[in-house]
Amino acid sequence: MAVKRIVPDLPLKDVEATRAFYGDVLGLQVGMDLGWVMNFGSPDVQAAQVNLIRRDATAPVDPEMTIEVTDVERIYAACLDRRLPIVYPLTDEPWGVRRFFVRDPNGVLLNILAHLPADG
Numbered sequence: 137m138a139v140k141r142i143v144p145d146l147p148l149k150d151v152e153a154t155r156a157f158y159g160d161v162l163g164l165q166v167g168m169d170l171g172w173v174m175n176f177g178s179p180d181v182q183a184a185q186v187n188l189i190r191r192d193a194t195a196p197v198d199p200e201m202t203i204e205v206t207d208v209e210r211i212y213a214a215c216l217d218r219r220l221p222i223v224y225p226l227t228d229e230p231w232g233v234r235r236f237f238v239r240d241p242n243g244v245l246l247n248i249l250a251h252l253p254a255d256g
Contacts, residue, residue, distance in 0.1 A: 140204040141183055145247065147198070148174060148188035158186065170231060195224040199237055199247035208234050208250035215248075228252060 148154060154174065158164045164176035167185065172193045178184035192198050205211055212226045215238045223245060224237035235249035 138206045140206060141185065141202075143175070143185045143187050143202045143204075145187045145189050145199045145202055148172075148190040154188055158188075194227065194229060195237055195247075197223060197237070197245060199245045201244060202247040202249065204249055204251070206250065208236070208248060211248050212236050 151174070155166070158176040159166065162176075163179075164184075164186070165179050166174060167177045168175040170193070172190045174188045176186050176188070187202055189198050208226070212222075215222060215236075221239040222236060223239060224235075226234065226236040228234050232252050233249045234252055235247055238246050238248060240246055
């Protein structure tokens, strides 16, 4: 299992001001915009990304950080084995990820995910 990227998840309050700041001021590009979540990333450094979330579309709460992994089922099982607090169960989302939310030992809410294969 490998961690592919770690991305902070910040509150999204003003879409236009957010686009202007992260795009025009910082020079980041929109990698994803689902209306409720926007991802901005560096055109030069793939690991430099930030998510801004208005309100999570399917989970009951908003995560504070996203961690993309190669084997989300293995991480989910490890969290269950350790009786860590699962806030949102392992779910295939319509936008192409398999994810779950867990609280780390400090109370930080993590969105652990893997991208689904293109054929579903």
